[in-house]
Amino acid sequence: MTTLFKNASPTLLPQTTTLRLILGDQLNASHSWFKQVSPNTVYLIAELGQEATYTTHHVQKVCAFFSAMAEFANALANCGHQVIYLTLDETQHYSDLPALLEHIITSKQLTAFEYQQPDEYRLAQQLAELAWPNVTKNKYDSEHFLLPFDDIKAQFAANKHVKMEFFYRRMRKRFNVLMKDDEPLGGQWNFDSQNREHFKQQDLADIPSPLLFANDVSAILARLKRHNINTIGKAQSQLLWPVNRRQSRQLLDYFCQHLLIRFGRFQDAMTENSRADWSLYHSRLSFAINAKMISPSEVINKVIQYWQANQQEISLTQVEGFVRQILGWREYVRGIYWGNMPKYATKNALQAQRPLPNYFWTANTKMNCMHQAIKQSLDYAYAHHIQRLMVTGCFSLLAGLHPDEVDQWYLGIYIDAIEWVEMPNTRGMTQFADGGIVATKPYAASGNYLNKMSDYCKSCHYNVKLKTEDNACPFNSLYWHFIQRHQQHFNRNPRMTMVYKNWQKMDEHTQQAIINKANNLLENIESL
Incomplete structure (x- = not known):
């Protein structure tokens, strides 16, 4: 029997006893759950306000997950499984996922609840805390990753x-x-x-x-x-x-x-x-x-x-x-992620405090590398790993942007961003906020790297070869400002020895001019 329910009060088969939850990132058709069709089991796939709003997502990201969930619900139903598929229209009256589960389990007098290990800590905690009288609860592996x-x-x-x-x-x-x-x-x-x-x-x-x-x-x-x-x-x-x-x-x-x-x-x-x-x-x-x-x-x-x-x-x-x-x-x-949560989400080893500039949401900046990477992200919900690490990520590191705000931006803007994969890449790899759990040195670079790996600099308002002039590439002075202000943190790092030797070779007048230039950029960061 194929049943695809699209309301909150489905008529289940009389034998139905078990509710199985499928989250939006658990669309695994090869999971052992689906090897047999059981009249005892109904699957729940639901668009939820809590998932659409826990951060501000890219619209294509929300559409992609919701569309994929609907496709998966249809595929399960076509294979004979009982499925409750709910859109925001049906779930709007439930404050969160536990409230929805409570309604379905109690109103349908189900006696078992099963779910797969979530990939995000917040969902794992939310589901772990659920309990109902006379309802058994079981957790299964997602059967997706290679490392159990x-x-x-x-x-x-x-x-x-x-x-x-x-x-x-x-x-x-x-x-x-x-x-x-x-x-x-x-x-x-x-x-x-x-x-x-x-x-x-x-x-x-x-x-x-x-x-x-x-x-x-x-x-x-x-x-x-x-x-x-x-x-x-x-x-x-x-x-x-x-x-x-x-x-x-x-x-x-x-x-x-x-x-x-x-x-x-x-x-x-x-x-x-x-x-x-x-x-x-x-x-x-x-x-x-x-x-x-x-x-x-x-x-x-x-x-x-x-x-x-x-x-x-x-x-x-x-x-x-x-x-x-x-x-x-x-x-x-x-x-x-799982080896370090939940404390990992609070780490800020370099004490970065500056808020995200507005152009992270508009791409309206004269820095062409930043403009290109952000505009592409806004247009397609996508940027490849070097754009994320060495353009927006590197700028955020050099400018001392708060890792909480950087986290939320990356988590929201990219179609593939789920916290388990986003946070170690952002808070760890790009921002060194975890103090070296991921990276052995900060991924800081001047404009020279961007000029080497891209053609962005050729049509930029700024000159990548200059450090302190009015039209100098901001990455250049901000790089040395970062190196100087975190000297106590990194000067004993063997991978940073050459960098600090190069800084010390500069005469005091040159060093001060670079620092003054960077301070001016940071004070006027919204106008870059």
């Missing part, structure tokens, strides 16, 4: 730095990925040093156009407006992101066939001079993976299989760079 949840504590002790490279090697060995006779293919673990090329003019014309979808989300946009859900970013009635497993697999296939060939080589590059400048050679699979429409294992296996069949065209360098992002970094930041 119960293994996290053994690998990630609280407040301890875990070197990502060593974790990545352990994962390669454990899951036999790109290995032969217990040794890494190609004779080395990491080809990152070969993956730092910038685009030359002749490279730009070769970048393929991105694969885009056209999912109608006009009804969702109407609901968001009807229920006064505050969002940011550019709305699209035809959403370009994948919202079901079929589209997710199409995007994976497209990456393998058209983008993998140069992914590693240009994975750090940035440009504003390409028809595909916002997507480049990146897979853009992060939303599909984080919503669990497609698994990391499936993605890794597909990419490796495609490379093995096309080794004359695709090098190991490209494949290893991609696998490292999924098997290494993605699993690593999840471990950092």
Whole structure:
């Protein structure tokens, strides 16, 4: 029997005893829950005000999750499962998720509640605290990540730095990925040093156009407006992101066939001079993976299989760079998150206090790198990892922006941002607010890095080669201001020795001019 309910009072089958909750990022069709159809079980998928408003999300992010949830509910119902699918129209009268669960369980006299381990701490706590008389409660693994949840504590002790490279090697060995006779293919673990090329003019014309979808989300946009859900970013009635497993697999296939060939080589590059400048050679699979429409294992296996069949065209360098992002970094930041929460969310090691400038919400800044990265984020709910780390992230670090505000911006603006993956990247990697749990040194850089890895500087209002003049690149003096004001924190860091030697080589007059310039920029940060 196929039943898709769209109201808060469904007529359940007489045998129904168990309610199973599926959160918006738990759309895993391969989960063992769904192997058998049971008349005893009903699944709940619901649009919730609490999830749409716990931060101010990009409108495309909300539309993507809500659309994917509806697609998944339909898929389950078509397979014969009982499903309660509720939109904001039906859940508006419930203050939060516990209130909705209370209503369904008590009104339908259900005797069991089951849920999958949430990926966010706040939801894990919320669900852990629930209890009803005569109702059993069971928690299951999400069956998505490679590293089992119960293994996290053994690998990630609280407040301890875990070197990502060593974790990545352990994962390669454990899951036999790109290995032969217990040794890494190609004779080395990491080809990152070969993956730092910038685009030359002749490279730009070769970048393929991105694969885009056209999912109608006009009804969702109407609901968001009807229920006064505050969002940011550019709305699209035809959403370009994948919202079901079929589209997710199409995007994976497209990456393998058209983008993998140069992914590693240009994975750090940035440009504003390409028809595909916002997507480049990146897979853009992060939303599909984080919503669990497609698994990391499936993605890794597909990419490796495609490379093995096309080794004359695709090098190991490209494949290893991609696998490292999924098997290494993605699993690593999840471990950092769960190994350190909830205290991780309050860390501010550098005591950064400045509020976010207004142009983070408008892209109206004369700094072209910031304008390009923010505008792209507002337009597409997407920026690739170097734009996040070395443009908006680096600026936030140099300017001393409060990590709470930086966290909320990253969490809201990006379609793939869920707290477990966002927070270690932001508070840890970009802001060094965790004091070195993630990074062994701050990812601070002057304009020279941006000029090396992008063409942003060529059309910028500011001159990347100047430090103290009126039209000098703000990143330059802000970089040295950051180095100087945190000297006690970093001057004994062996990875920072050369930086402080270079600072000390400058004469006192030059140092003071740089500091004065940076102070003036910070005092007038809204006008940059």
